[in-house]
Every structure is written in structure tokens, then in C-alpha cells.
């Protein structure tokens with residue numbers, strides 16, 4: 001077999017230059033879009049995806065009148081990346097804000113639902129009144145939170161877990177009743193292991209700059225930003241009229257011709273000759289590339305790089321991305337007695353429930369279900385996801401309905417449901433993550449032309465994935481404009 005297999009009839013020209021992107025989730029698709037905008041048409045861009053669809057964990061499924069999300073349902077609008085990309089793609093008019101009449105998110109404590117008091121930024125209070133009035137915390141819990149105003153800043157600079165950070169600054173009650181369920185709902189993982197430097201870097205920085213995180217928050221622009229973000233068209237969390245897939249479809253429409261290849265599972269990328277890379281497919285096909293951007297989850301990138309650099313592969317393998325499962329349940333309106341006038345609720349570990357979080361999707365965004373139905377979306381605890389992984393979907397839907405009855409008055413079974421399974425869910429940024437990533441990217445400098453992007457490194461959100469794609473593309477452009485590389489590019493490719 002030749003050094004590159006013909007991925008399409010007719011193959012590629014011998015001296016054609018190629019950039020290969022591995023993985024067509026939001027990161028890989030964004031990378032292809034940014035490359036197309038920045039490179040000459042003569043450079044071939046190939047996007048290779050192992051599954052039979054694009055979008056990775058992002059996907060919106062229309063089932064009759066219900067719009068069900070298999071992964072993310074929204075993005076944080078205080079980060080600019082999604083808005084900027086939506087503008088570039090011409091889909092800004094399709095953005096959709098959350099329901100302004102809803103009560104926001106609720107939190108379970110002792111099996112009762114509480115509103116997260118106004119003024120809280122993540123787990124830290126910035127307004128005295130709502131914090132004093134809430135029954136979510138005891139008197140002593142509130143007093144202990146106030147200690148943040150007087151206790152000194154931490155001298156040791158090494159990373160600590162989010163749990164240790166919150167316990168130290170705001171006390172155990174703030175950790176158990178608010179920080180743990182909130183952080184777990186966003187990041188998954190175990191708060192006793194998650195890294196404060198990577199998961200809540202703003203809070204760590206506030207302590208270093210202002211000693212007290214509460215005082216720091218009161219003075220920062222970010223907090224003012226969060227307060228002022230809500231207006232007629234904009235809310236803190238945003239989506240699109242037909243769900244997050246709108247972003248994926250728009251990106252796919254802007255891909256270069258003959259760019260995307262589905263069902264191409266990449267098994268390895270190894271150096272070839274002076275400055276080229278041999279990208280090998282698990283079906284035996286291979287292709288030579290001038291530069292490669294790996295946009296798969298960390299553990300997959302680890303396998304792909306095992307031969308090229310075992311040290312990077314080892315570090316990547318330690319960024320685990322556990323199984324994720326989202327369960328969408330559509331009920332007839334008459335089956336649910338409660339109003340469901342909030343975005344949903346989160347459940348602390350202390351409640352020993354199968355459920356970690358539940359979104360009232362048809363309340364959070366208008367148009368997600370018909371007037372006669374209510375759509376809920378549930379995330380399960382890690383133990384439950386593992387135990388239920390191989391069970392039939394209808395059994396999972398039944399189990400989740402009975403678990404929900406602890407919190408919501410539901411009679412009967414859902415009229416429709418969808419269970420989504422993601423082999424690599426949200427990566428766990430455990431203590432030491434920042435150093436590990438720095439080490440990986442430092443080591444990567446010795447492999448010119450090879451780049452990593454995606455949710456395993458500097459942020460799990462859609463915005464950070466887009467930012468990492470932009471950064472990888474910037475590096476590819478820098479690499480291609482490098483003198484030595486240009487000289488090589490003027491010679492015919494090895495074959």
C-alpha cells in the first residue's frame with residue numbers, strides 16, 4: 001500500500017499539501033473552518049471522524065414536537081467565542097435566550113427545593129440580604145461563610161482540590177450544600193479530586209489578589225458583567241432556535257469541498273521523513289500530512305500518540321473522561337403535578353440519589369415541547385451511569401422516572417424518551433491538571449507540525465473548545481509560514 005491511501009476516487013495530487021484534523025466535534029469542525037479562512041485554497045484540509053456523524057457530544061434531536069439535546073444544551077454568553085463564531089457563520093439571528101420568567105436553578109437540600117440565593121457567584125455570596133434570608137444554609141453556615149472576609153490568604157501556591165479550597169474559605173456547609181452539587185453538575189468528577197487552579201481559577205486568583213474571595217468578587221468587573229448580561233435578547237446561558245446542533249450544521253456548511261470523511265477511526269500519527277506525519281486509520285488506510293491537529297478526547301489522543309511520543313501519551317491518558325449519559329424524558333402535561341417554573345434542579349451527593357441534575361428543558365427554553373407536554377433532561381450519578389450503561393433505553397427511562405418521583409410529582413411513564421451515551425464525557429481536571437497540560441504542550445514543541453485541541457486541556461465548555469481550535473490553527477499558520485517549512489513545501493511531497 002502506498003504512503004497515503006486514496007481517501008477519494010482519483011486520490012490527491014503528488015505535491016498537494018495537507019493538514020489533517022482528527023475528530024469532528026465542535027473543536028475539529030471549528031479548526032477546519034478557521035483553517036479554511038486562513039489558508040490558501042491550494043492547501044488541502046481533511047477532517048477525519050471515526051463515527052458516522054459530526055458534532056461529537058453535541059446533537060439536537062427533533063422527536064415530534066420535542067427538541068432533545070444529547071449533550072450540551074447551552075453556552076455561557078459571558079465568554080465571547082460562541083457569539084463571535086455565530087457572527088462569522090451568519091447565524092447570530094438564531095440565538096435563543098433562556099425564559100426570563102423562570103425562577104433560575106433550584107438546589108435540593110434535605111429533599112426540599114431551594115432557590116440559589118440572588119448574588120451568588122458560583123458558591124460565593126456577594127449580597128448580604130439574600131444570603132441571610134435563605135433557608136438553604138444554617139445560621140452557623142452563613143456565619144462561617146462570612147469568615148472569608150477575615151481569614152488570611154493561603155501562602156502555599158501548589159494546587160489544591162476545589163473541596164479543600166471551598167472548605168478553607170467558606171466552610172463545610174457551603175461546600176456540601178452548594179459548591180459540590182453546582183461544580184459536579186458542570187464538571188462531573190469528584191470535587192475532592194478536581195483541581196481548584198483549573199476548575200475555579202478566577203476564585204483562586206481572587207484570593208491571591210484580594211485575600212477574600214467575597215471582597216474580590218464585589219470589586220471585579222466579571223461580577224458586574226454577570227449582573228448586566230441579562231437583557232431582552234441575551235441571558236447568561238444561551239442556545240439556538242433549533243438547539244446546539246444549529247452551530248454544528250452551520251459549521252458543516254462552511255467546510256471546504258471534499259474535506260470531511262466519516263467512519264475514519266485514526267489509530268496512530270507517527271513522524272515520517274523530516275517534517276511530515278503519517279496518519280493511520282484503523283482499517284489500514286493511511287495518509288501523509290504536513291500538519292495534524294488532534295481534536296479527540298484526551299484518552300483517544302493518548303492512544304493515537306503512543307508511538308510518536310510515549311511520554312505525552314502517558315500524560316494524556318491520565319486526563320480521564322468518564323462515561324456520560326443524558327436521559328431526555330417527555331411527559332404529558334397532566335402527568336406532572338408541579339409547575340416546573342425553574343430551569344431545573346441540582347442534587348448534592350449527601351442526598352444519596354441516583355440523580356445529579358435535572359433540567360426542565362421545556363421551561364428553560366421556549367419551543368422545546370408542545371403546549372401539552374413537558375420535557376425533562378436528567379444526568380445521573382457516576383455509579384448509576386456505569387450500572388445502567390448496557391441496559392435497554394426503556395429500562396433506563398423507567399428507572400429515571402421512578403428516581404425523579406422523589407423530587408417531582410409524576411404519575412405514569414414518559415410518552416417518549418431518548419437516552420444518549422458518550423464513551424468520553426466531560427474530562428476530569430484533577431489536582432495538578434494545569435501543570436500536566438503545561439508539560440504536555442511543552443513536550444509537544446519537540447514535535448513540530450503536531451497540535452492538540454479540545455476539551456481535555458484548558459476548559460471543558462464549548463467556548464473553550466472553540467478557543468483551543470483557534471489557537472491550534474494559529475500555530476499551524478505560524479508553522480507553515482516558517483522559513484524551513486516553506487522551503488520544504490516548495491519541494492514535492494514524499495510518497
Ligand SMILES: Cc1cc2nc3c(=O)[nH]c(=O)nc-3n(C[C@H](O)[C@H](O)[C@H](O)COP(=O)(O)OP(=O)(O)OC[C@H]3O[C@@H](n4cnc5c(N)ncnc54)[C@H](O)[C@@H]3O)c2cc1C
Pocket residue numbers: 022023024025026027028048049050051053054055056057058070071072073074075076264265266267295296297300324325326422424425426453454455460461462463465
Ligand atoms: C453531557 C454533556 C453536557 C455538556 N453540557 C455543556 C453545556 O451545557 N455547555 C457547554 O459549554 N459545554 C457542555 N459540555 C461540554 C462540551 O459540550 C464539550 O466539552 C465539547 O462539546 C467537546 O467538543 P470536542 O469537539 O472537543 O470533543 P467531542 O465532542 O468529544 O468530539 C470529538 C470527536 O472525535 C471523534 N473521535 C474520537 N476518536 C476518534 C478517532 N480515533 N479518530 C477520528 N475521530 C475520533 C469523536 O467521534 C467525536 O466526534 C457538555 C458535555 C457533555 C458530555
